Amino acid sequence: MATTQKTAKRYPLNVEGLSIPAIGLGTWQSGPGEVGKAVEAALRSGYRHIDTAFGYRNEKEVGQGIRASGVPREEIWLTTKLDNPWHKRVKEGLDKSLENLGVEYVDLFLVHWPASIDPEQEGANDGKGEVFEDWDFVDTWREMQKLVGTGKVRAIGVSNFGIKNLERLLSDPSCKIVPAVNQIELHPGNPSPKLVAYNTSKGIHSSGYSPLGSSDSPLYTNDTIKAIAESKGKTPQQVLLAWGVQKGWSVLPKSVTESRIKANFELDGWELTEEEVKKIDAIPDRFKVCGDDWLPIKVFFGDDE
Numbered sequence: 001m002a003t004t005q006k007t008a009k010r011y012p013l014n015v016e017g018l019s020i021p022a023i024g025l026g027t028w029q030s031g032p033g034e035v036g037k038a039v040e041a042a043l044r045s046g047y048r049h050i051d052t053a054f055g056y057r058n059e060k061e062v063g064q065g066i067r068a069s070g071v072p073r074e075e076i077w078l079t080t081k082l083d084n085p086w087h088k089r090v091k092e093g094l095d096k097s098l099e100n101l102g103v104e105y106v107d108l109f110l111v112h113w114p115a116s117i118d119p120e121q122e123g124a125n126d127g128k129g130e131v132f133e134d135w136d137f138v139d140t141w142r143e144m145q146k147l148v149g150t151g152k153v154r155a156i157g158v159s160n161f162g163i164k165n166l167e168r169l170l171s172d173p174s175c176k177i178v179p180a181v182n183q184i185e186l187h188p189g190n191p192s193p194k195l196v197a198y199n200t201s202k203g204i205h206s207s208g209y210s211p212l213g214s215s216d217s218p219l220y221t222n223d224t225i226k227a228i229a230e231s232k233g234k235t236p237q238q239v240l241l242a243w244g245v246q247k248g249w250s251v252l253p254k255s256v257t258e259s260r261i262k263a264n265f266e267l268d269g270w271e272l273t274e275e276e277v278k279k280i281d282a283i284p285d286r287f288k289v290c291g292d293d294w295l296p297i298k299v300f301f302g303d304d305e
């Protein structure tokens with residue numbers, strides 16, 4: 001189960017020859033003037049996986065950070081995401097992200113949310129407005145599939161899909177390509193065992209976002225996490241990341257603080273015991289960082305647990 005060399009670990013995907021590094025730098029809420037330096041510091045510290053999105057409004061600076069690091073593009077796993085107001089313009093959305101990032105291709109292009117928002121509506125870029133009545137994520141996926149083979153993406157996937165929406169997508173006759181990844185919220189406060197098992201049963205890799213519990217995380221003061229961290233001489237953050245990797249998903253810790261970026265990557269040469277993993281699994285307190293209240297439609301139906 002456990003792996004001592006977590007930073008070199010990769011998970012195979014359902015695309016021949018492709019595997020995703022277990023640890024990636026997250027960049028949501030990483031602002032201007034800091035995100036480029038964070039990406040550069042991460043790559044110089046050994047990270048080889050960067051997670052961004054058009055919606056984070058920082059792709060340009062992420063691209064600058066990649067170039068400043070001196071790490072060759074082909075050594076880096078780069079993920080970006082199609083924003084909700086771009087669902088009817090998938091090709092254009094990808095081209096815009098590639099232009100922002102200053103790269104020829106991304107390794108993984110995700111449908112950020114199963115919500116196709118009309119870009120003409122006021123506030124559309126903040127999730128407000130209305131969804132198209134004549135277009136939903138099945139239509140978006142049909143267009144996503146056309147990107148494969150263009151050389152602009154190595155894999156395509158989804159994010160924030162619960163079981164209900166995945167079943168609908170996978171059972172639609174137009175679905176010829178099973179998503180390589182479903183990027184979902186995963187931490188001890190939202191461990192989603194049913195959704196992870198469903199993803200696995202369909203050959204879809206689960207990638208865990210907000211692995212530390214996001215900003216002001218209540219996990220850092222959780223007694224179980226604290227006790228395990230203290231007994232091992234590790235930080236609560238390192239314990240949370242080791243737990244994710246040992247559970248079998250990739251983790252995407254975000255930080256704009258160089259010392260934290262480095263510490264979050266110090267995961268080799270030690271592991272959680274099976275008993276420690278089980279203790280973390282048994283933490284009863286539930287919380288979710290990203291719900292669907294900010295969207296005009298529901299996307300979670302209790303099927304993301």
Ligand SMILES: NC(=O)c1ccc[n+]([C@@H]2O[C@H](COP(=O)([O-])OP(=O)(O)OC[C@H]3O[C@@H](n4cnc5c(N)ncnc54)[C@H](OP(=O)(O)O)[C@@H]3O)[C@@H](O)[C@H]2O)c1
Nearest residue numbers: 026027028209210211212213214237253254255256257260
């Ligand atoms: N697909 C989606 O819809 C979706 C949704 C949410 C997130 N994501 C992805 O997942 C990534 C991670 O999620 P997240 O940004 O919500 O949260 P996270 O990685 O769980 O937590 C980030 C927070 O933890 C702090 N932190 C990081 N390392 C620390 C350390 N060693 N000690 C103390 N504090 C530390 C960071 O502060 P500083 O930065 O100030 O150091 C920041 O406030 C995102 O950045 C994004 O790439 C995707």
